Amino acid sequence: MPFDVYDYRTDVRNVVITPDIRSRFLRMEPGEVGPRHSHDLGQEVFLVLAGQCEFEIEGEFAVLGPGQMCFAAANQMHQVRTIGDKPMTMYLSVTPHIEPTHTFWNDAGEQLPPRYGGSTANERATRSEPGPGTAELLARQVAAAKAAAATATANAATQESLSVELARALSAGDATAAKATVDAMWRTMRTAYEAIQELAAAWNEVAATVAEPDRPAG
Numbered sequence: 001m002p003f004d005v006y007d008y009r010t011d012v013r014n015v016v017i018t019p020d021i022r023s024r025f026l027r028m029e030p031g032e033v034g035p036r037h038s039h040d041l042g043q044e045v046f047l048v049l050a051g052q053c054e055f056e057i058e059g060e061f062a063v064l065g066p067g068q069m070c071f072a073a074a075n076q077m078h079q080v081r082t083i084g085d086k087p088m089t090m091y092l093s094v095t096p097h098i099e100p101t102h103t104f105w106n107d108a109g110e111q112l113p114p115r116y117g118g119s120t121a122n123e124r125a126t127r128s129e130p131g132p133g134t135a136e137l138l139a140r141q142v143a144a145a146k147a148a149a150a151t152a153t154a155n156a157a158t159q160e161s162l163s164v165e166l167a168r169a170l171s172a173g174d175a176t177a178a179k180a181t182v183d184a185m186w187r188t189m190r191t192a193y194e195a196i197q198e199l200a201a202a203w204n205e206v207a208a209t210v211a212e213p214d215r216p217a218g
Contacts, residue, residue, distance in 0.1 A: 008049050008089050017120055019200035022097035027089045028053070028082045036079040037102045042094040044072045046080070051088030054081045077105070098200050099207035117211025124208060137206050144202040148195040155192035159185060 006015045006025070014024040028034065036056070046055065047069040054063045056079045057072050063083055064070060072078040082088040094101065100114040117124070124131075132140070162185045169177035 008091060012089070014120065014123060016093075017097070017123060019096055019098055019197060019204055021093055021095040022101070022119060023091065023093040025049075025089060025091055027087055028080070029087050030082050030085050033081045034079055035104065036077060037104050038075050038077045039072075039094060039101065040103055041074055041096055041098055042101060043074055044078070044092060044094045046070050046072075047091045049089045049091060051086045052083040053088045053090060054083050056080075096200065097204075099204050115212050117208035120204075120208065121211060124211075131205070134209060137202070137209065141199075141202040141206045144195075144199040148192075148199040151192045151195040155188045158188040162188075 004015075008025040012025050012027045014022060016023045046053075046064070048064045048066055050066055052063055052065045054061060055070050056077075057070065058076045058078070062070065080090075097119075099116045101119050102115065104112045104115065106112060131137075162181050166178060166181040166185070169175075169181055
């Protein structure tokens with residue numbers, strides 16, 4: 001089989017982990033409540049597969065069952081609780097998945113200090129070989145940051161130049177020239193975004209070096 005296939009009945013774990021997205025199957029027992037949190041950057045999708053779950057998102061409540069989905073945008077406080085006498089299983093995805101992936105709050109509504117590495121702790125604990133040392137991780141981080149900055153500067157200059165060409169083509173009604181210009185703009189946009197992806201990957205590895213033992217459920 002050329003690609004992995006996952007089953008929510010057996011693969012109750014993270015199934016994809018990248019800085020762009022983390023997706024997993026999550027099982028919660030009757031009455032179990034996940035910790036209330038938000039995400040600084042992440043947008044989260046929840047799809048209930050079995051059982052029932054009460055979602056709280058920004059103070060609003062709804063009970064979802066199999067086949068129903070909801071969404072929590074970045075910075076929206078949310079919490080989940082299993083309803084009924086049967087376990088609940090859901091699929092969830094968070095994108096992007098950049099450390100600190102979860103932001104926690106105390107009962108007074110005050111933001112707690114950032115915590116790193118919790119959502120991927122299990123995977124790091126089961127690595128068959130030790131990861132890169134601190135010096136190598138930091139070197140990668142600095143190199144990725146410099147590359148992202150240089151690429152962003154070049155992209156900004158190219159976008160500024162091409163935006164003039166695009167405006168001219170659109171004003172003249174020249175669809176062919178407009179399409180060619182947008183294609184050129186996309187090529188520089190893609191390069192800049194790929195540099196950001198490299199930076200995010202390096203950053204997640206660096207942040208996880210100070211991971212704390214508590215692990216969030218979602």
